[in-house]
Amino acid sequence: MVEQQFVELSVVGSSPIGHPIYMKQQKLQYCPICGGEASVKKDDKSLFLECKGGHRFYINPNPTVSAIIYSGEKILLTKRAVEPFIGKWDLINGYIELGETPVEAIKREVAEEIKAKFLPESIFAFNTSEYYLNDLQKNMNIYFYGQLDSVKKLNIDKKEILQVKWFDFNKIPYNKVAFKHHIPVIKEFIEAQNRCAGCVYRESCNY
Numbered sequence: 001m002v003e004q005q006f007v008e009l010s011v012v013g014s015s016p017i018g019h020p021i022y023m024k025q026q027k028l029q030y031c032p033i034c035g036g037e038a039s040v041k042k043d044d045k046s047l048f049l050e051c052k053g054g055h056r057f058y059i060n061p062n063p064t065v066s067a068i069i070y071s072g073e074k075i076l077l078t079k080r081a082v083e084p085f086i087g088k089w090d091l092i093n094g095y096i097e098l099g100e101t102p103v104e105a106i107k108r109e110v111a112e113e114i115k116a117k118f119l120p121e122s123i124f125a126f127n128t129s130e131y132y133l134n135d136l137q138k139n140m141n142i143y144f145y146g147q148l149d150s151v152k153k154l155n156i157d158k159k160e161i162l163q164v165k166w167f168d169f170n171k172i173p174y175n176k177v178a179f180k181h182h183i184p185v186i187k188e189f190i191e192a193q194n195r196c197a198g199c200v201y202r203e204s205c206n207y
């Protein structure tokens, strides 16, 4: 059981507003709505592509979901089979597809990657981060925690991951974790679990 909280743990990277990459973006020159000529503009809050017809296509962070899967005092991590950070350890995570809710998205990601049913208990944290394959995108990451409906042998999607492993809370390989924005969230989750571990109300507690 975990103390329920919404932890905005870290904002990795700087605000994109005014970032020169956007103002020099030569590839974003057509409106995705009407196909007319467009250019990247900004006002005091937002960055957007605008065409002569007045359509605006906002450049906002893309939502992702991540799963902190625990069992007892262990967390499940997967070793990435794809770039970026091939060979590094990761939480199961991915983008929310159009039409999905965040819960549907994280259940789908877990089912795809380790062929298991994830039972999310709650949202634990969220943060924002860089996207590692280009400078244009940013991500907004939602972290769920929960357990698997069964911890029998897991079948992995070998196109996505090389290995799956349960790590003791005190043996998380932080120096080999793929995405640095996951690290403070994992640490905070473990701290929260440890705080609850000795609580006499643990079994009946809703947190």
Ligand SMILES: [Zn+2]
Binding pocket: 031, 032, 033, 034, 035, 036, 051, 052, 053, 054, 055
């Ligand atoms: Zn347009």
